[in-house]
Structures are given as structure tokens and as C-alpha cells.
Amino acid sequence: MSGFSRVFFIVSFAIGTTIIANGQAAKSPFSSFGVGEYYGNAMSHNQGMGGVGISNPQSWFLNNQNPALLTFNRLTTFEAGYIGEVKNIRNASTKEKNGNGNLNYLFIGFPVKPGKWTTSFGIMPYSNVNYKLTYSQQIENTLATVDITEQGSGGINKASWSNGVNITRNISVGTRINYLFSSIDRSFDNQLSNSTDIILVVPSIHTRQNFSDFSFTGALSIRKDSLTRKNHRLNFGLVYDFKANVRTRYFEAVEQKTTTAATDTLISNDIRQTVLPQSLSGGISFGRPDYWTIGLDATWLDYSQFRDVNGSGKGTTGWRLALGGEFIPDPLSLSGYLKRLTYRAGASVENYPYLVNGNTLKDFGINFGLSLPVARYSSLDLGVKVGKRGDISTNTVVENYFKIYFGVTFNDQWFIKRKFD
Numbered sequence: 001m002s003g004f005s006r007v008f009f010i011v012s013f014a015i016g017t018t019i020i021a022n023g024q025a026a027k028s029p030f031s032s033f034g035v036g037e038y039y040g041n042a043m044s045h046n047q048g049m050g051g052v053g054i055s056n057p058q059s060w061f062l063n064n065q066n067p068a069l070l071t072f073n074r075l076t077t078f079e080a081g082y083i084g085e086v087k088n089i090r091n092a093s094t095k096e097k098n099g100n101g102n103l104n105y106l107f108i109g110f111p112v113k114p115g116k117w118t119t120s121f122g123i124m125p126y127s128n129v130n131y132k133l134t135y136s137q138q139i140e141n142t143l144a145t146v147d148i149t150e151q152g153s154g155g156i157n158k159a160s161w162s163n164g165v166n167i168t169r170n171i172s173v174g175t176r177i178n179y180l181f182s183s184i185d186r187s188f189d190n191q192l193s194n195s196t197d198i199i200l201v202v203p204s205i206h207t208r209q210n211f212s213d214f215s216f217t218g219a220l221s222i223r224k225d226s227l228t229r230k231n232h233r234l235n236f237g238l239v240y241d242f243k244a245n246v247r248t249r250y251f252e253a254v255e256q257k258t259t260t261a262a263t264d265t266l267i268s269n270d271i272r273q274t275v276l277p278q279s280l281s282g283g284i285s286f287g288r289p290d291y292w293t294i295g296l297d298a299t300w301l302d303y304s305q306f307r308d309v310n311g312s313g314k315g316t317t318g319w320r321l322a323l324g325g326e327f328i329p330d331p332l333s334l335s336g337y338l339k340r341l342t343y344r345a346g347a348s349v350e351n352y353p354y355l356v357n358g359n360t361l362k363d364f365g366i367n368f369g370l371s372l373p374v375a376r377y378s379s380l381d382l383g384v385k386v387g388k389r390g391d392i393s394t395n396t397v398v399e400n401y402f403k404i405y406f407g408v409t410f411n412d413q414w415f416i417k418r419k420f421d
Contacts, residue, residue, distance in 0.1 A: 026085045026086065026087045026098050026099050026100040026401075027087070027089075027096075027098045027100075027130045027131055027132065028087060028130065028131060028399060029089065029131050029133060029397055029399075030131075030352070030356070030361065030389065030390070030399065031128055031129050031130055031131050031152065032129070032131045032133065032150070032152055033354045033356075034127075034303070034306055034308070034315070034354065035126075035127045035129070035156055035184065035274065035276070036127040036128050036129035036152075036154075036155050036156070036184065037127060037128045037129075038126070038127050039104070039124065039125045039126060039127065039128065041064045041065045041124075042064070042065060043061065043062070043064055043079060043081055043104075043105060043107075043381075043407060044081045044104075044369070044381040044382070044383050044405040044406060044407030045058075045061050045342075045369065045371055045381045045383070045407065045409070046065065047367060047369065047383035047385060047403075047405040048326070048344035048345075048346070048367055048368060048369015048371075048381070048382070048383035048384075048405070049295070049324030049325055049326055049344040049345060049346035049367060049369060050297075050322040050323060050324035050345075050346020050347050050348045050365070050366075050367045051297070051322045051324070051346070051348055051367070052283065052285070052295040052296070052297045052322050052323065052324035052325075052346055053065040053066065053283070053295070053297070054066050054237040054238075054239055054281050054282065054283030054295075054297045055069075055221070055235040055236055055237030055282075055283035055284055055285040055295055056069070056235065056237075056283070056285050056293055056295050057069050057072045057221075057223065057233070057235060057289070058072060058073075059072050059073065059074065059289075060077070060379070060409065060411055061077070061079070061381075061409055062077050062079055062107050062109045062120055062122075064105070064107060064120075064122070064124075064162070065239065065281075066174060066219045066221060066237045066238075066239050066283070067120075067162035067163060067164050067174030067175060067176045067217065067219045068164050068165075068172045068173050068174030068219040068220055068221035068237070069172070069174070069219075069221050069237065070109060070118040070119070070120060070162060070163070070174060071115065071116065071117070071118050071164045071165065071166045071172045071221075072118075073109055073110075073111060073118045073120075074111050074114045074115060074118075075110075075111070075377065075411045075413055076108070076109070076110040076111075076412050076413065077107075077108070077109050077110070077120075077409065077410065077411050078107070078108045078409070078410045079105065079106075079107045079108075079122075079407060079408070079409050079410075080103070080105070080106050080107075080407065080408050081103070081104040081105045081106075081381075081405060081406065081407040081408075082101065082102070082103055082104055082405070082406045082407070083101060083102055083103075083104040083403060083404070083405055083406075084099070084100070084101035084403070084404045084406075085099060085100065085101070085401060085402065085403040085404070086098075086401065086402045087099065087399055087400070087401045087402075088399070088400045089397065089398070089399045090392070090397070090398060091392060091396055091398075092392060092396070102125070104124060104405070104407075105122060105123070105124035106122055106124070107120055107121070107122030107123075107124075108120065108121055108122065109121075109162075115166065116165065116166050117163065117164070117166070118163070118164050119161070119162065119163045119164075120161075120162045120163075121159075121161055121162075122159070122160055122162075123157065123158065123159045123160070124157070124160075125155055125156070125157055125158070126155070126156040126157060126158040126178075126180060127155045127156045128155040129152040129153060129154050129155050129184050129186075130152065130153055130155075131150070131151065131152050132149065132150070132151045133149070133150040133151075134147070134148065134149050134150075135147075135148055136148065136193070144192055144193065145193045146190050146191070146193070146202055147190070147191040147192075147193055148188070148189070148190055149187075149189045149190075149191075150186070150187070150188055150189075151186065151187045151189075152184065152185065152186045152187075153184075153185050154182065154183050154184040154185050155184060156180050156181070156182050156184070156211050157180070157181055157182040158178050158179070158180055158181075159178070159179045159181070160176050160177065160178045160179070161177050162174065162175070162176040162177075163175050163176075164219075164221075170222060170223050170224055171220075171221070171222050172220075172221045173218075173219065173220055173221075174217075174218070174219035174220075175216070175217065175218060175219070176216070176217035176219070177214060177215075177216060177217075178214060178215045178216070178217065179213075179214055180211050180212070180213055180214070180215060180244070180246055181211055181212050182210075182211060183208055183209060183210045183211065184209045184211075185206075185207070185208050186206075186207045186208075187204075187205065187206045187207075188203075188204065188205040188206075189204045190202040190203065190204055202256075203254055203255065203256055204254070204255040205252065205253070205254050205255075206252070206255075207250070207251065207252045207253075208250075208251040209248050209249070209250055209251075209274070209309060210248065210249040210251075211246050211247070211248055211274065212246075212247050212248075212249070213244065213245070213246040213247040214244070215241065215242065215246070215276065216241075216242045216244075217239060217240065217242070218239070218240050218242070219237070219238065219239045219240070220237070220238040220239075221235070221236070221237050221238075222235070222236045222237075223235045223236070226286075231288055231289075232286070232287065232288050233286070233287065233288075233289055234284075234285075234286050235283075235284065235285045235286070235295075236282075236283070236284055237281075237282065237283040237284075238280075238281070238282050238283075239280070239281040239282075240278065240279075240280050240281075241278055241279045241280075241281075242278055243275065243276065243277055243278040243305060244275070244276045245273050245274075245275055246273065246274045246275070246276060247271065247273065248271070248272045248273060248274045248309050249269070249270075249271055249272075250268075250269070250270055250271070250272045250309045251267075251268070251269045252267070252268045252269075253267050254266040254267075272309040272310075273307075273309070274308060274309055275305060275307035275313075276306065277301060277302050277303055277304070277305035277306050277315070278302065278305070279299060279300065279301040279302075280299070280300050281297065281298065281299040281300075282297070282298055283295055283296065283297040283298070284296055287325075290328065290331050291327070291328055291331065292325065292326065292327045292328065293325060293326050294323075294324070294325035295323070295324060295325065296321075296322070297320075297321070297322045297323075298319070298320070298321050298322075299319060299320040300317070300318075301317070301318040301319065301353050302317055302353075303315030303316060303317065303318055303353030303354060304316060304317065306353075314355070315353050315354050316354060316355060316360070317351075317353060318350070318351055318352050318353025318354075319351050320348060320349070320350040320351070321348065321349050321350075322346060322347070322348035322349075323346060323347055323348075324344065324345065324346020324347070324367065325344070325345065325346065326342050326343065326344040326369075327342070327343050327344075328341070328342050328343075329341075337373075340373050341370055341371065341372060341373070342369075342370065342371035342379075343369075344367070344368065344369035344370065344371075344383070345367065345368050345369070346366075346367045347364075347365065347366050347367065348363075348364070348365050348367070349362070349363070349364050350362065350363040350364075356390065356395040356396070356397070357395050357396045359394040359395055360394075361389065361390055362389070362390070362391070363387060363388070363389040363390075364387055365385045365387030365388075366385070366386055366387065367383060367385045368383070368384050369381070369382055369383035369384070369405075370382045370383075371409075375410075376411070376412075377411035377412075378408075378409055378410045378411055379408075379409045380406075380407070380408055380409075381405075381406070381407035381408070381409060382404075382405065382406055382407075383404070383405035383406075383407075384402070384403065384404050384405070385401075385402070385403040385404075385405075386401075386402055387400075387401055387403075388400050388401075389401065
């Protein structure tokens with residue numbers, strides 16, 4: 001590995017770990033549900049094709065969606081990714097525009113036994129909470145109103161260790177152990193208006209949930225050379241995320257307020273549990289390795305099993321479908337750089353596993369991407385997504401968003417056995 005690559009890797013990992021632990025994505029009212037918005041496991045190169053990757057073998061990129069496909073990585077691979085987003089949120093009367101960015105992931109993988117067993121380590125956000133809601137309510141039998149502000153910030157981070165092992169030439173299995181950590185802060189603040197009665201008391205509630213526990217993933221990959229042409233391949237992938245009972249330290253402070261001052265504060269601090277439901281993902285892809293691939297992914301999530309720290313949950317069934325592809329005109333071209341670029345496109349539709357205003361929440365997005373080869377087997381990876389989430393008529397809120405994904409991928413050969421002294 002070159003000196004530049006070593007320095008870049010060390011600095012990126014040190015800085016990136018800090019940013020992931022403290023960074024925030026753009027504000028969204030939809031992040032107030034459950035443990036927030038899920039990031040998923042797709043990297044920048046997957047995002048360019050709609051997030052497709054559950055069945056796609058990739059030799060020059062780590063597959064973080066299906067660990068069983070890590071066996072295709074025969075070099076040491078380091079990947080870092082950044083996400084930036086802008087959101088336009090509106091309802092029937094108001095609108096808001098906001099944006100933000102954050103380091104999305106840091107991963108390194110290397111073959112323990114090339115072609116047989118590959119392992120990877122990494123860190124990325126699991127979910128994000130970032131919202132601020134304001135509204136007013138009339139106090140019954142009085143002229144007073146309460147101005148309410150609900151806020152949330154933070155999220156859950158995920159450090160993972162993945163392994164892929166070949167069982168036969170065409171079948172491999174994979175496992176991933178995730179350590180979930182970090183915290184979510186929420187507040188529910190009240191301000192009395194138009195009140196002359198000092199007896200009126202309203203609560204202000206502040207909570208913090210600190211997560212610390214493990215979750216597990218199992219995976220399978222089956223591939224078969226096409227029966228019609230030997231240089232084509234048909235791939236199937238399956239990933240199962242087990243239900244996780246996550247240890248959660250819960251802190252709550254309830255402050256009783258009047259129009260003039262705080263009257264009392266109640267504090268509780270105990271250990272509880274957050275239940276994250278299982279999910280099942282499957283994919284099928286077909287293509288000519290190193291030239292082109294088209295794939296279809298589907299994910300099912302039973303959010304009715306979700307339980308927060310209070311033991312309650314109002315989730316339903318969620319699902320996601322994604323279709324995408326990538327194309328390299330001529331990966332061996334020496335005369336034209338543009339012929340060695342990887343061009344990607346895709347689209348996805350998602351039905352979120354909770355109800356907003358009593359109706360399902362849907363998301364539709366279109367993706368485009370590029371990988372620009374640099375150095376030997378390394379690349380700069382770009383992806384963009386334009387989408388819409390929600391509907392004013394059914395959900396009272398609609399969110400139009402633009403996301404950009406930027407990634408860097410380094411491939412190099414480590415642990416080379418000396419042949420000469």
C-alpha cells in the first residue's frame with residue numbers, strides 16, 4: 001500500500017468516526033417516528049443505481065448490503081462516503097427549506113483466504129433524528145392557549161463486522177455483527193399565552209435514550225453462469241436482519257411550569273429496552289461481469305413488532321422495491337477515459353412502516369451515478385437522488401428532496417508473502 005493511501009486511510013478513519021458520532025442530516029418531520037429515519041446499508045456506488053446491491057457481485061467495491069458477496073473481494077479495500085441533502089418541506093399553509101451533510105460510512109475489508117473468506121469492518125449511521133415541530137392548542141374552558149414545540153436530535157450509529165465464506169463455487173454465506181450505540185434527545189416544551197390564571201400548570205418534558213447493544217444479520221448468495229452464454233452470470237441474494245432487543249438507558253426530566261415560574265421537577269433514570277423488528281431482503285441480478293449489470297431488490301419490514309422504551313408501538317408493514325443498473329463501455333480501454341467510467345441509473349419506491357395522519361407514507365426516488373477510475377484499481381464514486389416523500393392530501397406534509405453521495409474507494413494488495421530475502 002502506498003504511503004499516501006496509508007496516511008489517507010488513518011486520517012479519514014479518525015476524523016470520520018468523530019463526524020459519524022456527532023453529525024446530523026437535514027431536518028425532517030418524518031424522523032420523529034420510532035428511532036428516526038433509517039440510512040440503510042447502501043454505499044455511494046449502490047446509491048447511483050437506486051440502492052440496488054443485494055445480489056450484485058462486485059470485485060472492486062465492498063458489498064455492505066449482502067455480506068455473503070464479500071468473497072468476490074480479493075484485494076484490501078477501503079471505502080469512505082459522504083452524503084449531502086437539501087429538503088423542501090411544505091403543508092397547506094407553510095413551507096421550509098433546509099439542508100445538511102454528514103460522513104456516511106467508513107469501511108475496510110480484506111481477504112483472509114482469497115476466493116474463500118473475506119472480512120470487513122466499518123462504521124455508519126443506523127438512523128437519524130432531526131426535527132422541530134411547533135403548534136398551538138386551546139386550553140379547555142379558558143381563554144389561554146399553549147404554544148408547543150417538539151424537538152428531536154441525534155440517532156443510532158452502527159459499528160459492524162462482516163464475513164463472507166464460499167461454501168461451493170456458486171454458493172456463499174455471510175454474517176454481520178452490529179454494535180448499535182449513541183443517543184437520541186427529545187424535548188416537549190410549552191409556553192402559555194393569553195393567560196391571567198397563575199394556577200394553570202403545563203409540563204415541559206426532556207428525554208434522552210442511550211443505546212448500547214448488538215444485532216445480527218445472516219446472508220446467502222447463489223450465482224450461476226448463464227446457460228446461453230458463459231460470460232454472463234445470474235445472481236440471487238437473500239439477507240435477514242434478526243429482531244434486536246436493544247438495551248436503552250432512559251433519562252427523563254419533567255418540569256411543571258406556571259405562567260411565572262417552574263414549580264417542580266421530576267427526574268427518572270433507568271434501564272429499558274427498545275425492540276427493533278426483523279427485516280427480509282431479496283435480490284436478483286443479471287449481467288456480464290465488469291461490463292454491465294441490471295438488478296432488482298425488494299425489502300420487507302414488519303414494524304408492528306417495534307417497541308419503544310415505554311413498550312408501545314404503532315407500526316405497520318413496510319416495503320421497498322428498487323430497480324437499477326450499471327454499464328462500463330470498455331473497462332480495458334487505453335485510448336478513451338470516458339469508456340472506462342461506470343455509468344449508473346435506478347429508481348426506487350418505498351412504503352414506510354408507519355402511518356402519518358392515519359395514512360401510509362410513500363417515497364419515490366430516481367437515482368444517477370458515476371464511478372471515475374483513478375490510480376490502479378481505485379475510484380471516485382458519485383451518486384444523486386431526486387425524490388418525493390409524502391402527500392399533502394393524505395399525510396398533510398410533503399417533502400421534496402435532493403441527495404448527493406460522494407465516495408472514495410481504494411483497492412490495494414496487503415499481506416504479500418516475501419519470495420526473496
